[in-house]
Amino acid sequence: MSLGKLIERLLQLVPVLLGVTLIVFVMMALTPGDPVQIMIGDQTITPEQEEALRRGLGLDRPIVERFFVFLGNAAQGDFGQSFYHRRPVADVISERLPATIELSLVALIVALVTAIPLGVLAAIRKNSIFDKLATVGSLLGVSLPGFWFGILLIMLFAVQWHILPVSGRIGYASEVPTITGFLLIDTLLHGNLPAFWDAVKHLILPAVTLGLPMTAILMRVTRTSMLEVLRQDYVTFADAKGLSRRRVLFRHALKNALIPTVSVAAIETGSLLGGNMIVETVFGWPGLGRLVVESIFLRNYPLVQAAVLLYAVIYVGLNFFADILYTILNPRVKL
Amino acid sequence: MSALLEVRGLRTVFHTRAGEVWAVDGVDVEVRRGECLGIVGESGSGKSVTFASVMGLVRSPGRVAEGQIVFEGRDLRALSAREMRAVRGKEIAMTMQDALTALNPALTVGEQIREALEAHDETLPARGQARRAAIRAKSVEMLGLVGIPSAESRLRQYPHEFSGGMRQRIMIAIALACRPKLLIADEPTTALDVTIQAQVLELITDIRARLGMSVVLITHDLGVVAEHCDRVMVMYAGQVVESGPTEDVIASPRHPYTRGLLASIPRPGLRGQPIKPIEGQVPDLIGMPPQCRFYSRCPLRRDACLAPVAMRPAGEGRSARCVLLDEVPA
Ligand SMILES: Nc1ncnc2c1ncn2[C@@H]1O[C@H](COP(=O)(O)OP(=O)(O)OP(=O)(O)O)[C@@H](O)[C@H]1O
Ligand code: SF4
Ligand SMILES: [Mg+2]
Numbered sequence: 002m003s004l005g006k007l008i009e010r011l012l013q014l015v016p017v018l019l020g021v022t023l024i025v026f027v028m029m030a031l032t033p034g035d036p037v038q039i040m041i042g043d044q045t046i047t048p049e050q051e052e053a054l055r056r057g058l059g060l061d062r063p064i065v066e067r068f069f070v071f072l073g074n075a076a077q078g079d080f081g082q083s084f085y086h087r088r089p090v091a092d093v094i095s096e097r098l099p100a101t102i103e104l105s106l107v108a109l110i111v112a113l114v115t116a117i118p119l120g121v122l123a124a125i126r127k128n129s130i131f132d133k134l135a136t137v138g139s140l141l142g143v144s145l146p147g148f149w150f151g152i153l154l155i156m157l158f159a160v161q162w163h164i165l166p167v168s169g170r171i172g173y174a175s176e177v178p179t180i181t182g183f184l185l186i187d188t189l190l191h192g193n194l195p196a197f198w199d200a201v202k203h204l205i206l207p208a209v210t211l212g213l214p215m216t217a218i219l220m221r222v223t224r225t226s227m228l229e230v231l232r233q234d235y236v237t238f239a240d241a242k243g244l245s246r247r248r249v250l251f252r253h254a255l256k257n258a259l260i261p262t263v264s265v266a267a268i269e270t271g272s273l274l275g276g277n278m279i280v281e282t283v284f285g286w287p288g289l290g291r292l293v294v295e296s297i298f299l300r301n302y303p304l305v306q307a308a309v310l311l312y313a314v315i316y317v318g319l320n321f322f323a324d325i326l327y328t329i330l331n332p333r334v335k336l
Numbered sequence: 337m338s339a340l341l342e343v344r345g346l347r348t349v350f351h352t353r354a355g356e357v358w359a360v361d362g363v364d365v366e367v368r369r370g371e372c373l374g375i376v377g378e379s380g381s382g383k384s385v386t387f388a389s390v391m392g393l394v395r396s397p398g399r400v401a402e403g404q405i406v407f408e409g410r411d412l413r414a415l416s417a418r419e420m421r422a423v424r425g426k427e428i429a430m431t432m433q434d435a436l437t438a439l440n441p442a443l444t445v446g447e448q449i450r451e452a453l454e455a456h457d458e459t460l461p462a463r464g465q466a467r468r469a470a471i472r473a474k475s476v477e478m479l480g481l482v483g484i485p486s487a488e489s490r491l492r493q494y495p496h497e498f499s500g501g502m503r504q505r506i507m508i509a510i511a512l513a514c515r516p517k518l519l520i521a522d523e524p525t526t527a528l529d530v531t532i533q534a535q536v537l538e539l540i541t542d543i544r545a546r547l548g549m550s551v552v553l554i555t556h557d558l559g560v561v562a563e564h565c566d567r568v569m570v571m572y573a574g575q576v577v578e579s580g581p582t583e584d585v586i587a588s589p590r591h592p593y594t595r596g597l598l599a600s601i602p603r604p605g606l607r608g609q610p611i612k613p614i615e616g617q618v619p620d621l622i623g624m625p626p627q628c629r630f631y632s633r634c635p636l637r638r639d640a641c642l643a644p645v646a647m648r649p650a651g652e653g654r655s656a657r658c659v660l661l662d663e664v665p666a
Contacts, residue, residue, distance in 0.1 A: 234437035240393055241432070242452045242510065243425030246417075252451075256442045332494040333441055 010321050014314065021313040022075075025306050026068050036060065036084055036300035058084055071306060080310075081303035085296065090307045094289060099182025100170055101281070101288035105273045107185075107204050108212035113266060116216045120223025120262070121255060127228060135220065142217025147276055151210040151283040158206060166203050168285030175199040207284040211276050215269050222265045227258040260330045267323035271316040339406075340518055340550050341367040341390065341428075346403035348382075348389045355622040359385040359398070361574040364647070367518060372544060372551040374565030374582065376558060376597070378618055381571040383554045384433060387520045391430055392420045408517070426456040429516035433523045433554075435504040439495035446491030449475040449510055456514040478509040482539055501532035505539070512543060519544070520552045525560070537564055558597065562586055567653075570594050573619055573629040576647065580654030590656040592634050628658070636660060 037055050046054075055061050059070070059081075074081060080090040123135040159167040166172065171184055175196035180187045185204075188197035230236065231254055239253040277290030285291075289308060296304040328334050348360040360382045367373050375383050389400045392412065405412040412423065424430075432438035440448060450471050453460065457474070461467040472491070479487035482505035495503055504524060511519055521540060525533035541564050544551050553565055561568050561582055568586075569579040570593065578591040589595045596614035616633035628634070628641040640659045650656040 234432055234434055235440040237388075237393055237395075238430075238432050238438040238507070239440065241391055241424055241430040242455065243421045243423070244451055244455050245421065248451065248455075252443070253440050257440070260442075331442065333496045 010317075014317050017317055018310060018313055019072075021309055022072065022306065023068070025309045026064065026071075029300075029302050029305070030064050032300070034300050036302065039300055040084065071303075075307075075310070080307035083296075083304045084301045085299050085304070090303050093292070093304060094307060094311065096182075097287065097289045097292045100184075100286060101277055101290055103183045103185060104204065104207055104211060104281070104286060104288060105270065105277060107208040108215070108273060108276075109266070109270055111208050112212040112215040112219055116219035117223050117259070117262065119216075120220040121227055121250070121258075123220070123224040124227035124231065124258075125250065132224075135224070139217035139220050142213050142220075145213065147210055147214070147279045148283050150213060151206070151280055154206045154210060155283070165206055170203050170287060171196065171200045172203075207280050207286055210283070211273060211280045214276065215266070215273065218269060219262055219266055223258060223262045226261045227254060230254045230258045233257075256330075260327065263330060264323045264327050267319050267326055271319045274312050274315065338369060339366045340369045340408060341365065342404075342406045343386075343390060344404040344406075346386065346389055346405065347401045348385050348394055348398060349401050350398040352397060352622075357621045358624070359574055359621065360389060361624075363403075363571070363574070363576055365390075365569065365576075367550050367552060369517075370544075370548055370550055371566040372541070372553055372564055374561035374568040375552060375554045375571060376556065376561055376568060377571035379556075380573075380618055380621075382574040383571055384522055386571070387430065387522065387552060387554065391424055391428060391520070393424075393430075422456070425452055425511075425516070426514045427516055428518045428520065429511035429514070430520040431504075431507045431511045431522060431524055433526065435507045436500060438507055439503055441495055444492055444494055445479075445498070445506055446472075446475060448495075448506075449478060449491070449513055452510050452513045474513070478513050479506070481512070481543065482506070482509040483535070484509070501528050501536070504528060504532075504536055508536070508539065512547070515547055516549060518550045518552065520554070522554045523556065524553070526556065533560075540564075558586070570597070573624070574621060575629060575657065577630065577658070578650070578654075578656040580650065580656075581652075584651070584654060590650040590654065590661060591630075591658050592636050592660070593630050594656075596633075630658075 036058065037051060037060060040054070041051065052061070059067060062070070071081070078091075082088065083090045083093050086093050119135055123132045126132050155167055158165040171188075175188070175193070177184075177187050177191045177193055177196055180190050184200040185197065188194075188200055236249060236254055239249045244253075274290070277288060278294050279290075280286065281288045281291035282294050289311075293305060293308045295301075296308070343363060343365040346360050346363045346365075347358060350357040350359055363382070363386050365373075365386065375386075377383055385394065385398070388394050389403075390405055390407075390412070392400075392415075394400055400413065403413070407423065407427065412420065415423065439445070453471050453474055460470050460474075475491055476487045479490065484490060484502060484505055490498075495506070498506065508521075508524065511521075519540070524540065525536050528536060537560060540551060540553070543549075553560070555561060565582050567580060568582045570577050570585070570591065572593050578585060578589065578594045580590075585594065586598065589598055593614070600614065614633055619629060619632055625642075626644045628637070628645040631637050631641050634641070638659070645657050645659055647655045647657050648661045650661050
């Protein structure tokens with residue numbers, strides 16, 4: 002990985018971020034609803050008060066001017082104040098971010114840990130009952146709407162069987178002072194095992210819901226690339242050497258078959274961001290996704306803009322990371 | 337001389353959408369101890385599938401349907417998958433037709449040699465530093481044997497860091513790592529340029545003499561056969577059409593197909609000439625009528641050839657599949 006390549010990637014980020022900002026501004030401008038009216042709600046205020054409020058939020062300026070003011074400030078790391086919270090957007094977002102990252106990482110791990118073995122098994126037992134069930138399952142996995150699946154899980158595991166909590170990150174009784182913001186880590190740092198377990202239980206349903214489409218996709222990718230790899234001469238040659246079946250499958254075949262799986266996983270992690278909005282809303286998860294959804298309803302423009310920019314940066318970063326992983330896994334490619 | 341490998345009535349079929357393809361249809365092979373047997377025939381005649389069948393490496397949609405494969409008195413078809421793995425690589429080793437795709441791109445060359453040794457070599461120390469050192473020494477020795485310089489440092493490299501000829505040699509080194517009794521070399525030189533071809537063949541002949549192993553050399557090149565093989569077997573459309581000592585077969589071919597092959601090559605410079613196909617096409621293997629398979633292309637065909645034609649003795653240590661042998665005694 003050369004420095005030049007890194008700089009090139011960073012420069013590519015500039016037009017992406019500009020474009021994303023522009024799109025968000027245009028969409029916000031086209032969306033009906035006025036943040037000031039929403040803030041006022043059914044309180045009665047004078048037109049002068051309303052005008053002052055509008056001016057205070059900078060909403061009295063023309064949209065084009067607001068766009069450039071936002072760009073100028075953002076370039077200096079200032080994303081403005083959240084209309085709703087009356088605090089810097091950056092602060093509000095960074096408070097919510099760990100919850101989202103924790104949920105996404107666990108969802109990613111759940112997806113990898115289930116998808117890879119299932120995909121390999123489906124490939125080895127091609128056309129078996131298992132393979133066909135896995136195909137149907139993965140089709141369902143990508144096509145089931147996340148909110149529907151999440152509610153179904155809540156109804157079964159929380160409402161019906163009372164095994165897992167309905168929503169939230171942790172029970173009130175288990176709350177611990179924040180250290181890193183990642184509850185799985187914080188509870189352990191406090192040595193509070195019951196709280197850790199409580200956090201795990203809260204994580205299961207949202208992580209499964211969030212990870213399901215990814216599991217389905219990764220399973221298909223693993224199955225397809227495994228089948229492709231099993232046809233290769235080097236697998237036949239490995240067999241001709243009299244190696245154990247385990248070694249042929251896992252060392253020779255899987256090592257190559259995982260290259261696409263891992264790349265797709267890194268890229269698909271970006272799509273978890275979108276999934277987060279739905280899953281966090283369904284499960285009352287206090288993360289960035291739910292914050293963004295709420296902010297859209299409140300027409301809390303600065304927060305939405307900053308969050309979308311952050312999403313774009315993460316997305317581009319993940320693609321970059323996928324490329325790096327690809328080179329690490331594939332000795333033939335040099336970046 | 338006793339036979340090391342004896343194949344009788346081998347039939348291997350591929351179930352394709354178009355129908356059943358009998359890629360190998362009643363093939364007998366005998367490989368004697370210490371000899372080099374050449375296998376020639378046009379593309380698609382079933383050379384590779386025959387020996388993939390011997391190795392137990394025919395994959396779906398293919399299947400070995402019939403026949404006996406006896407290696408040192410053991411019927412390989414009766415072995416369990418596990419027992420067969422102990423034979424592959426250890427007793428019978430194979431190099432693949434295409435060296436560029438036969439080495440795993442994601443594993444270092446060192447690992448690909450090491451795993452072969454680990455699978456079969458019982459003389460290695462059981463564990464620890466001594467085992468690692470022994471494996472390393474053997475790996476370096478094998479690469480040295482096939483003429484790869486500074487082997488020690490190259491063990492850490494990946495296949496793509498080697499030239500085509502080097503990869504071919506590495507594949508041979510891997511195949512030979514466990515001192516097999518039989519090496520099946522499937523077109524070991526096709527992908528290589530002429531000078532490297534010669535080196536690789538010299539290498540195989542040289543190692544054969546040193547290790548006392550038998551070699552099956554599959555090739556398109558009759559010159560290679562003339563130079564390196566004790567006996568030769570000519571295949572056509574899934575069957576053996578002629579076999580015998582190389583010199584005799586080349587000096588006086590008995591089967592019209594063999595004659596055609598030889599006639600298409602200028603005599604003194606046999607070497608380096610690819611087989612030029614004889615007039616006409618190799619017949620479609622699907623739904624083949626039970627007649628002589630060479631019938632459609634044979635300049636000497638007659639009505640008798642429309643019945644099934646079996647192999648016939650054709651002189652000292654020779655046989656051929658042609659009705660003409662009944663008329664002109666060998
Ligand atoms: N996987 C497969 N599926 C279907 N048919 C196959 C398959 N592999 C081989 N065959 C059939 O077997 C026939 C013999 O193939 P084989 O590879 O043994 O030929 P060959 O003599 O080694 O030719 P070449 O000189 O090109 O290597 C082919 O013509 C093809 O019809
Ligand atoms: S059997 Fe007949 S057709 Fe076949 S090779 Fe002999 S002469 Fe030709
Ligand atoms: Mg072949």
